[in-house]
Amino acid sequence: MTDNPYDQRIDYTKNNYLEDKDLPDNPFPLFEGWYQVALKRIHPDPNAMVLSTLKDGQPRGRVVLLKQMDKKGFTFFTNYDSAKAQEIAQDPKGSLTFFWNTLERQIRIEGSIVKIADKESDEYFMSRPIGSRIGAWASPQSSEIKTRKELEDRVRKIQEKFKGEEVVRPQNWGGLRLEPHYFEFWQGASSRLHDRIVYELDKGVWKQKRLAP
Numbered sequence: 655m656t657d658n659p660y661d662q663r664i665d666y667t668k669n670n671y672l673e674d675k676d677l678p679d680n681p682f683p684l685f686e687g688w689y690q691v692a693l694k695r696i697h698p699d700p701n702a703m704v705l706s707t708l709k710d711g712q713p714r715g716r717v718v719l720l721k722q723m724d725k726k727g728f729t730f731f732t733n734y735d736s737a738k739a740q741e742i743a744q745d746p747k748g749s750l751t752f753f754w755n756t757l758e759r760q761i762r763i764e765g766s767i768v769k770i771a772d773k774e775s776d777e778y779f780m781s782r783p784i785g786s787r788i789g790a791w792a793s794p795q796s797s798e799i800k801t802r803k804e805l806e807d808r809v810r811k812i813q814e815k816f817k818g819e820e821v822v823r824p825q826n827w828g829g830l831r832l833e834p835h836y837f838e839f840w841q842g843a844s845s846r847l848h849d850r851i852v853y854e855l856d857k858g859v860w861k862q863k864r865l866a867p
């Protein structure tokens with residue numbers, strides 16, 4: 655034992671190997687299978703993922719929640735005027751990272767990010783609790799505000815504005831979808847001999863390979 659609080663180390667002992675014979679020929683069933691396990695075992699926020707974007711070559715990461723997933727890609731919702739959305743508008747390349755520590759699993763996904771259709775954003779927005787809908791109107795996400803009171807005053811104004819009316823989606827809030835061309839599934843194993851399986855899209859076909867840990 656050392657006194658260094660950062661010198662933490664565990665051995666990944668589940669040895670839940672990613673066997674070659676079990677690997678599907680595209681990454682989606684593997685993602686879905688792992689996600690189903692995370693749903694049961696990771697609490698809270700099994701759908702939390704780090705979204706990384708680029709600002710003039712500077713990588714920037716933050717956590718967002720995955721809300722939809724299908725063969726088209728991975729959808730999350732945010733403010734279209736936020737820093738992340740502006741970075742994506744400048745350069746649509748992005749990556750997603752899931753880390754499910756008690757499962758000893760990480761998934762990295764890379765691709766391009768596009769806006770989803772307004773209708774899809776409307777549908778999701780209306781499914782949100784009223785407080786979150788008011789918040790989407792009230793918060794100029796990523797802009798400087800002087801005090802918490804300023805934010806609370808903005809919330810009160812929006813509540814007043816919508817009194818007795820349906821709180822519909824603001825135009826500057828909605829979904830973004832990362833359309834993947836690269837996945838890496840990482841399964842921890844003993845003595846750092848982890849499994850790493852990559853899927854890469856090559857002319858419309860998923861190619862798979864194994865990387866050294």
Ligand SMILES: Cc1cc2nc3c(=O)[nH]c(=O)nc-3n(C[C@H](O)[C@H](O)[C@H](O)COP(=O)(O)O)c2cc1C
Pocket residue numbers: 699702716717718719720730731732733736737738739795796
């Ligand atoms: C668990 C968790 C979930 C979050 N989910 C979202 C989300 O779905 N959408 C979002 O815009 N921000 C979400 N955030 C806040 C972001 O991490 C970030 O602070 C915010 O989006 C502003 O980022 P930006 O200034 O880079 O645009 C979440 C944060 C945490 C810790």
